[in-house]
Amino acid sequence: MPVKKVEKFDIIKQALNLFRTQGYHKTTMANIGDACGLLKGSVYHYFSSKEDLMREVLEVLRDHYRDKVFIYAYDDSHSAAERLRILGEKSIEVFVNGEGACLMANIAMETNDVVPEFRKPIRDFFDDWVNALAFIYSDRYSQEAARIFAQESVCAIEGAAMMMRIYNDKSYLLTAHAMIMGKFEKADKEALISSK
Amino acid sequence: MPVKKVEKFDIIKQALNLFRTQGYHKTTMANIGDACGLLKGSVYHYFSSKEDLMREVLEVLRDHYRDKVFIYAYDDSHSAAERLRILGEKSIEVFVNGEGACLMANIAMETNDVVPEFRKPIRDFFDDWVNALAFIYSDRYSQEAARIFAQESVCAIEGAAMMMRIYNDKSYLLTAHAMIMGKFEKADKEALISSK
Amino acid sequence: MPVKKVEKFDIIKQALNLFRTQGYHKTTMANIGDACGLLKGSVYHYFSSKEDLMREVLEVLRDHYRDKVFIYAYDDSHSAAERLRILGEKSIEVFVNGEGACLMANIAMETNDVVPEFRKPIRDFFDDWVNALAFIYSDRYSQEAARIFAQESVCAIEGAAMMMRIYNDKSYLLTAHAMIMGKFEKADKEALISSK
């Protein structure tokens, strides 16, 4: 029976949302328990500590993006531009539904210097993301240029997510995606022109 | 001769660095006291609460940027490109010296949903920044386009600051500035071309 | 067999005694914890704050008097004089056992101007007391006169409780009760005489 498994995942989902919006230190085990209909003591049946819970949250999120989002970057059945569009769409969906906050970025900023254990899963996530974009971009850019553009893209999106949250205005994210798509498509044309 | 007295501004500076690197909730009044050679109780001689101290930190930082950095955007004695370069240089200086963390962004992400009092000073800071860049850009862009480019620039730099911190790699920030400068200069040429 | 657990009511009883003798501000959560064999932090498992605990203490005491003491005022199976005697006896018992201090009066005096939240339960207690006495007195006095005599009686007893505490001499309370009983009985005779 998958009952237990589901419950554990529920805790992770609730914790993810709380960590995302309230941050790591402000979110208490009682908050998490409340959100799941559990007492805080009961959360310890599933996770040995708050840090452990956070690690699992980061892992689940990393896996989710790798398996359900970034994977599309490598899907040959779509054009590069199309794949870029899909990635953008999916991350907008997640960011915007999740009240415009990126767990990875927020936890990175809050805990980078105080809970070093979280660094690796966070870096892994961003590695995956940059690699995925670089793979798409390598269609029209050199290895080197694709990588830099990928990094720039991630910066642009994360910066936009931050502004979106500060100003409570979703347009930042849309603008960022449009900018990236535009730049990529322009590269396309230039590539076409120069290849003539 | 006065005994070495702690200046209020010293506390603000130390607090700024601690808040920037450890975050708001993880930084304790004892940490701040320690950094100034004071007991935690003594900090209350200057600030009525931790929140109050943070408010003053945000205010000081906002004022600093407005008066010492963004002000160059409006300095007629330099060309637009030159002014853009100066702004970039100054913020790199601050970010990088400050161990690569942007207090405004970090606190925004950590406290946006839990300490609404901090929202206004943070927004004010970003308003100042966007306005300054938009003013420079309006030299070669329409009002509308300048504003959007300014927002994109801030996003790019903040995203880069985040990546810099996560990967402990200062090149992100340099790349972001180079990209912005490049785009602005290209606009220059295009403007020249189209004005022919 | 359950491990000896602290009952919520135990905490209330211990707190009542401490508040009564040491006052509200001087009594600490650690004092209360100690008196119950708990750490100060553990008291918060039962009460959300010191003020909340005090509110419950006041409520319990008010309920106790209403249900276990003042209720006798309305018991038809005894004569008015007898009911008055019972009330006096019971309150002497409580006051004297409680080391001669009236929690309600003490907390009223200490917190009247600084913790307005306590005013209502305190007034409710004194309302109950005056009403109970007035009901007894209405047997031989007009509504109006009974009410005033009831108020005077409460004043006399509370004043006596104060003097008892200051001089550590229980006779004040006995004297006050004797005076009240005497006055009531005299009214009886006068009533008899005037009814001839």
Next chain:
Amino acid sequence: MPVKKVEKFDIIKQALNLFRTQGYHKTTMANIGDACGLLKGSVYHYFSSKEDLMREVLEVLRDHYRDKVFIYAYDDSHSAAERLRILGEKSIEVFVNGEGACLMANIAMETNDVVPEFRKPIRDFFDDWVNALAFIYSDRYSQEAARIFAQESVCAIEGAAMMMRIYNDKSYLLTAHAMIMGKFEKADKEALISSK
């Protein structure tokens, strides 16, 4: 020049009012300083400690009552009833002007079991009061009866002061005084009758 003396007395007066309404523990040295236009540190030029200040407050109040109020009890130029009226008038004045709180009673209740140093001045005050009333009453009562009536009178007035404060209703005090005067005058008539 009596400048200094006056200032010290100012502090005592302000402290008296604060202690009376807020209680001993809740009143801070900063409160007292504020009320005098001093910083809290400066109060220590006049009093070695908060306890010391309170002791002086109690002493001043005791002296005031002894020299300016109770002294009328022994003034041969008025009848006993007149002297009783004067005492009542003066204490109503003080109580009611002083926002209906009796410093002596309040501090007695709050500190009886925790600051034994205050007991003696408080007892001295009440001794003075009882003696003064007993002296008046001895005009028409036996030594013994006068003393008991004096104690009852003090109880009645203090109880009334308490109720006045709890209900914010000055009539309690007036009623108490009327009751005492009435009882004394009745004794007068009875004495006259029995002396026939």
Next chain:
DNA sequence: GATGAATGAGACTTCATTCAT
């Protein structure tokens, strides 16, 4: 597996007090 009681460390804050200027 869940509960709720309990812990203990540590957070923010207050405050009487001291002292150099």
Next chain:
DNA sequence: GATGAATGAAGTCTCATTCAT
């Protein structure tokens, strides 16, 4: 005499964590 900076003890409260039931 007054100030303001500083102290240190203590107070209220929070919270991750443990554990018997």
